[in-house]
Amino acid sequence: MNIRTTKKNKIEISLNDPIGTDKDGNEISFNDILGTDADTIIDDIDNKMQVKKLYRAIHDILSDRERLIIIKRYGLEGQEPKTQREVAKELGISRSYVSRIEKKAVLRMREAFSDEIEN
Numbered sequence: 001m002n003i004r005t006t007k008k009n010k011i012e013i014s015l016n017d018p019i020g021t022d023k024d025g026n027e028i029s030f031n032d033i034l035g036t037d038a039d040t041i042i043d044d045i046d047n048k049m050q051v052k053k054l055y056r057a058i059h060d061i062l063s064d065r066e067r068l069i070i071i072k073r074y075g076l077e078g079q080e081p082k083t084q085r086e087v088a089k090e091l092g093i094s095r096s097y098v099s100r101i102e103k104k105a106v107l108r109m110r111e112a113f114s115d116e117i118e119n
Contacts, residue, residue: 061112066105073102
């Protein structure tokens with residue numbers, strides 16, 4: 001109830017904001033209820049945001065072939081990670097060609113993320 005009444009007055013709430021008191025009269029916060037350290041929650045949220053950003057970049061930056069190789073090599077989108085040899089056999093290309101495509105794709109991703117950090 002406290003959240004509903006204060007939500008009308010506040011735009012943001014913190015996990016550390018008091019939301020009431022326990023039976024001993026001590027203030028309690030969302031963190032107390034969740035039983036998790038605030039840094040852990042923030043790290044989890046940050047990690048999820050980074051993963052979303054990575055998937056967006058994979059689909060926006062890479063060519064279809066680069067995307068396919070990165071997804072198969074690193075086990076993304078619910079797949080198991082595969083070796084370069086396994087990917088090469090599956091796609092009917094050489095292992096060294098898979099390696100070159102993978103390196104190029106990783107470099108493009110790295111450049112995109114470093115450009116984003118600089119801007």
